[in-house]
Amino acid sequence: MNADRPAWEQASAERVVAPVQPRKLAKVPFVELADGRLQGVVSSGSDIERVYVSSITAGTLTINCSTNNNRPCGGLRGSACKHLHALRDEAVLQYGVDRVARYLRAEEGALLSGQPEAAPAAMVFSRFLRHLAYLELPESTVPIPEMHWFR
Amino acid sequence: MRMDAPSEGVEEALEVVAGFDEALTHGFARLAGDQLRDLAGALASTPLGQRAAEAAEKIAAGSVAEEHLTVLAGGRAALLGAVHDALLSQLDTAMGRRRAEYVAGEGRSAAGAGCRSWLAELAITGWKGVDHDLVSASAQPIEALLADPGMRRLAVLLDGLAAELSASCPVATMERLPRRRWADLWTRALLLSQGGWPEPAVEEVSGTLLILGVDVQEHGTAVQVQVHGVLDERLVRTSVTVAKVDTIVGLAVWPLLSGYPKLVRALAEQRAVEVRDLPLLGGGDLVWHEDRVMLKDPVDPFVTARVALAGAVAPAVPPLERHPVRIAEPVLVEGDLSGYAFDRLTPSGPITEDVLKGASACVGLMRWDGGQWTLQPLAVQKGKKKPHNAELALSPKAAKAGEAVTVLKERAGRLLRK
Numbered sequence: 001m002n003a004d005r006p007a008w009e010q011a012s013a014e015r016v017v018a019p020v021q022p023r024k025l026a027k028v029p030f031v032e033l034a035d036g037r038l039q040g041v042v043s044s045g046s047d048i049e050r051v052y053v054s055s056i057t058a059g060t061l062t063i064n065c066s067t068n069n070n071r072p073c074g075g076l077r078g079s080a081c082k083h084l085h086a087l088r089d090e091a092v093l094q095y096g097v098d099r100v101a102r103y104l105r106a107e108e109g110a111l112l113s114g115q116p117e118a119a120p121a122a123m124v125f126s127r128f129l130r131h132l133a134y135l136e137l138p139e140s141t142v143p144i145p146e147m148h149w150f151r
Numbered sequence: 152m153r154m155d156a157p158s159e160g161v162e163e164a165l166e167v168v169a170g171f172d173e174a175l176t177h178g179f180a181r182l183a184g185d186q187l188r189d190l191a192g193a194l195a196s197t198p199l200g201q202r203a204a205e206a207a208e209k210i211a212a213g214s215v216a217e218e219h220l221t222v223l224a225g226g227r228a229a230l231l232g233a234v235h236d237a238l239l240s241q242l243d244t245a246m247g248r249r250r251a252e253y254v255a256g257e258g259r260s261a262a263g264a265g266c267r268s269w270l271a272e273l274a275i276t277g278w279k280g281v282d283h284d285l286v287s288a289s290a291q292p293i294e295a296l297l298a299d300p301g302m303r304r305l306a307v308l309l310d311g312l313a314a315e316l317s318a319s320c321p322v323a324t325m326e327r328l329p330r331r332r333w334a335d336l337w338t339r340a341l342l343l344s345q346g347g348w349p350e351p352a353v354e355e356v357s358g359t360l361l362i363l364g365v366d367v368q369e370h371g372t373a374v375q376v377q378v379h380g381v382l383d384e385r386l387v388r389t390s391v392t393v394a395k396v397d398t399i400v401g402l403a404v405w406p407l408l409s410g411y412p413k414l415v416r417a418l419a420e421q422r423a424v425e426v427r428d429l430p431l432l433g434g435g436d437l438v439w440h441e442d443r444v445m446l447k448d449p450v451d452p453f454v455t456a457r458v459a460l461a462g463a464v465a466p467a468v469p470p471l472e473r474h475p476v477r478i479a480e481p482v483l484v485e486g487d488l489s490g491y492a493f494d495r496l497t498p499s500g501p502i503t504e505d506v507l508k509g510a511s512a513c514v515g516l517m518r519w520d521g522g523q524w525t526l527q528p529l530a531v532q533k534g535k536k537k538p539h540n541a542e543l544a545l546s547p548k549a550a551k552a553g554e555a556v557t558v559l560k561e562r563a564g565r566l567l568r569k
């Protein structure tokens with residue numbers, strides 16, 4: 001082993017991404033740090049068929065919340081609605097506050113300090129559907145030797 | 152068990168690989184000629200030598216074509232294959248383990264062409280140039296591969312790589328890069344995507360499977376449980392892979408295996424299994440069928456290891472799988488365990504660093520990574536207790552953790568079929 005290079009850089013099976021922490025998924029089934037946003041899907045408290053798509057943009061911290069049919073959330077008036085609060089709380093559970101704040105480039109206490117601004121809800125919703133589609137894939141009993149790289 | 156220093160040639164081969172990985176870090180669009188020539192030089196006396204030299208010259212001259220990349224990926228894999236062989240033979244000698252000869256079957260693997268241009272783009276750009284746009288370009292080919300059951304290996308591999316790249320974006324700002332690892336994943340993906348690899352020979356076997364333990368391998372969107380055992384004096388593995396999402400972790404992976412109740416019970420209750428006419432692949436992989444197995448009495452894996460492990464014949468490793476990361480050799484160690492570096496403890500089981508302190512025996516897997524031999528525990532003995540990786544698979548805690556799966560499946564049922 002070449003001592004000039006850190007062992008981690010010469011390892012095949014190191015973990016690169018910390019696993020997310022388990023959490024209850026009923027209220028906020030989907031949270032991700034992607035596309036330069038903390039974004040996710042929040043269940044409606046009243047209508048089981050309806051979900052809200054909420055997001056906070058990294059850097060500007062602008063916030064958005066709408067239904068999956070692109071109707072604006074009635075609770076978003078100048079400051080964050082309850083869906084955005086739920087999104088933030090669950091993201092902190094899932095990733096830890098450090099990782100969320102670093103991704104959003106914000107102070108830990110100021111994640112919801114931005115102003116409302118339109119953001120693409122349809123794309124987040126389709127990413128959620130793609131996420132759910134994993135659970136519909138068939139199992140396999142044919143070995144996948146490539147999984148030895150993962151742990 | 153004493154392991155001597157790696158055999159001659161291992162260090163040198165890894166140095167050449169490190170050079171290639173350095174070139175891939177900065178991208179082949181930049182000056183990568185020296186490192187690629189070194190790789191070609193190391194292969195000079197092999198059948199790949201001529202083509203590798205040509206590929207290195209073409210890329211050094213600024214022309215990066217898929218076929219050149221494929222040749223060089225093949226060269227890198229050949230070097231690591233040789234390292235794998237040297238390490239495994241060192242381990243076999245130390246353990247006095249016999250190993251079967253590889254027998255290829257008739258079939259050939261399918262090709263997955265859709266991802267090749269993305270892999271080429273990665274090589275040209277280099278890890279340091281990877282940004283969100285480049286990662287996003289993988290979504291469509293991966294989705295197509297996931298939809299094809301014959302492409303699962305490639306799909307699961309690429310999905311794992313893409314998730315790591317995405318979480319690391321922009322990669323240029325990372326303090327340190329997993330360059331060996333990402334180059335490994337890139338190389339295997341490019342080779343798998345070519346197709347045409349010989350499938351292993353298949354025979355049908357019957358007998359009593361004695362289970363040593365289970366290795367849980369997972370990334371955000373897949374988990375593979377790989378069971379190690381002894382069947383009729385042969386070491387075998389049997390695997391189930393299930394797709395999942397990142398929020399299903401730890402104990403929650405067990406309820407994902409609800410389609411395999413006998414397998415889960417055999418693991419959790421450490422039962423022997425009577426198997427009938429199960430396909431056994433040339434690489435030692437027993438293909439599980441719930442309807443061809445019958446559960447028998449519990450058998451202590453330490454007894455299995457003491458009685459059956461020493462004399463069991465290990466399977467050959469299929470050519471494309473030859474890489475140090477694939478080394479996972481069942482072993483029983485007893486007495487003072489303080490000399491072992493433990494690694495790969497699964498969050499889906501009860502064995503933690505604390506549990507390992509003061510343990511007096513371990514059934515585990517010998518592994519090698521980053522220049523070091525490590526021991527992955529499957530079951531340990533500590534006082535009167537013998538915790539093992541699947542101990543909690545049927546526990547109320549696992550069932551509770553599995554509620555996450557139920558919640559998401561309910562959501563999927565409502566939203567996906569609209």
Ligand SMILES: [Zn+2]
Pocket residue numbers: 052054065066073074075076081082083084
């Ligand atoms: Zn809202």
